[in-house]
Amino acid sequence: MHAKSLMPALMLAIYTAASLPALAAQQNNSASAAMLEAAALQLEFGEVEQAGDTLERALRIEPNNPATLHHLGRVRLQQGQYEQAVALATRSNALARNDAELRKRNLQLVQAARQAMGPGVAYGAMAEVDEPTEIRVGLDKEVERGREAGIAAADQAGSPALDE
Numbered sequence: 001m002h003a004k005s006l007m008p009a010l011m012l013a014i015y016t017a018a019s020l021p022a023l024a025a026q027q028n029n030s031a032s033a034a035m036l037e038a039a040a041l042q043l044e045f046g047e048v049e050q051a052g053d054t055l056e057r058a059l060r061i062e063p064n065n066p067a068t069l070h071h072l073g074r075v076r077l078q079q080g081q082y083e084q085a086v087a088l089a090t091r092s093n094a095l096a097r098n099d100a101e102l103r104k105r106n107l108q109l110v111q112a113a114r115q116a117m118g119p120g121v122a123y124g125a126m127a128e129v130d131e132p133t134e135i136r137v138g139l140d141k142e143v144e145r146g147r148e149a150g151i152a153a154a155d156q157a158g159s160p161a162l163d164e
Contacts, residue, residue: 032062039071048078066096073109082113089113 035058042051055072062068073088089106096102 029062029065032058032065032068035061036068036071039075043075048075051075052079064095066092066099066102069095070102070106070109073106073113077109077113077116080116082117085113086110 035054039051039054039058042048042054052072052075055068055075058068059065059072069088069092073085073092076082076088077085086109089109093103093106096106
């Protein structure tokens with residue numbers, strides 16, 4: 001039973017260690033990016049507590065950095081702090097407006113945390129907070145599909161560009 005609950009966390013740990021350096025390269029703040037890289041190394045060496053501390057320092061520099069929030073959520077998942085993992089992923093999703101890949105990873109993080117909580121655990125406010133985010137993600141996809149369909153129709157009709 002215990003091994004079953006560790007499997008999602010182990011898979012996420014491997015994924016996190018592999019993805020942190022790539023995301024660090026995308027960051028605007030070099031100090032924050034350096035801390036993301038340091039956290040990746042700490043996770044690689046199994047220093048989960050230190051990685052969490054490093055990511056918390058990065059959040060003090062850039063409190064609204066969705067990538068840092070996401071990775072701190074992954075660390076919290078590894079630490080068994082499932083509710084905090086969900087809260088961090090939800091906050092990251094709210095800030096990751098146009099980053100569909102990060103939003104997808106946030107939803108995966110939420111699902112992994114809920115799965116690790118096990119059946120019979122009441123999600124309480126978490127479900128209420130996360131449900132609008134999931135709805136908004138679905139709506140964003142629909143809006144994007146509509147835009148693409150409109151652009152394709154305009155291209156086929158030979159009409160002038162919409163940006164003019």
